[in-house]
Amino acid sequence: MPIIAANFKTNHTRSSTAKYVSLVNNYLKTNSTSDVYIFPTATSLDYFETVANLHIGAQNAYATQNGSFTGEIGTEQLDEFYIKTILIGHSERRHILGETQEMIAQKYQYFKALGYRIIYCVGEPLEIKESGLDATLQYMQTQFEGIDLSYENLVVAYEPVWAIGTGVTATNDDIVNVHQALKKQCSKPLLYGGSVKLGNVESICQLDGVDGVLIGTASWVAEDFIKIIENTKEL
Numbered sequence: 401m402p403i404i405a406a407n408f409k410t411n412h413t414r415s416s417t418a419k420y421v422s423l424v425n426n427y428l429k430t431n432s433t434s435d436v437y438i439f440p441t442a443t444s445l446d447y448f449e450t451v452a453n454l455h456i457g458a459q460n461a462y463a464t465q466n467g468s469f470t471g472e473i474g475t476e477q478l479d480e481f482y483i484k485t486i487l488i489g490h491s492e493r494r495h496i497l498g499e500t501q502e503m504i505a506q507k508y509q510y511f512k513a514l515g516y517r518i519i520y521c522v523g524e525p526l527e528i529k530e531s532g533l534d535a536t537l538q539y540m541q542t543q544f545e546g547i548d549l550s551y552e553n554l555v556v557a558y559e560p561v562w563a564i565g566t567g568v569t570a571t572n573d574d575i576v577n578v579h580q581a582l583k584k585q586c587s588k589p590l591l592y593g594g595s596v597k598l599g600n601v602e603s604i605c606q607l608d609g610v611d612g613v614l615i616g617t618a619s620w621v622a623e624d625f626i627k628i629i630e631n632t633k634e635l
């Protein structure tokens with residue numbers, strides 16, 4: 401059974417998130433699946449009473465308990481809602497918000513020391529992809545600098561930047577080539593992300609080396625996300 405994760409990015413409100421979580425939770429009460437993750441906006445985090453395999457995570461947090469870091473949240477704010485899962489290294493934080501590998505590695509070390517489940521994202525931009533598989537794999541090595549790939553609570557997500565939010569999914573060959581290479585390096589669950597939707601999720605989840613998916617756009621309507629879980633739960 402694949403791991404299925406929904407990244408809301410900057411979408412949904414506090415009230416629509418609560419409805420969404422409740423719908424997904426109700427579905428999971430009567431259906432047996434692998435782990436399901438929902439990453440709401442920071443303002444929509446809350447304590448949700450959920451089944452054991454539904455995890456609410458933070459899209460981001462600062463490597464601190466609390467303090468003077470305007471605009472950030474730390475573990476004190478996450479602890480209030482018993483949140484112990486975090487996305488680190490997402491391409492939008494790397495390429496739009498300007499997080500460097502050094503900042504990302506520091507964040508990783510901080511949350512690792514606290515035992516958080518970390519979904520750690522890597523992936524190459526288009527110009528690197530156009531240079532071939534070796535260049536792509538080499539690029540991703542730089543995204544593993546300072547990252548302990550043996551951390552027990554780690555899930556890795558391969559998300560090619562050119563496939564995120566573009567409607568252009570990587571080909572099956574692209575996915576398998578990268579996943580097989582990453583699997584040689586790291587034995588942790590490995591998700592694929594990048595324009596995953598209802599129409600392609602089943603085939604992607606069955607590819608060699610794919611343990612699940614991290615979905616943005618196609619996860620934002622609860623009913624669609626539930627269909628995705630439903631259609632993949634027997635795989």
Ligand SMILES: O=C[C@H](O)COP(=O)(O)O
Pocket residue numbers: 407559563564565566567593594595596614615616617618
């Ligand atoms: O975190 C999710 C990824 O960025 C994928 O986003 P997307 O499904 O909209 O392409």
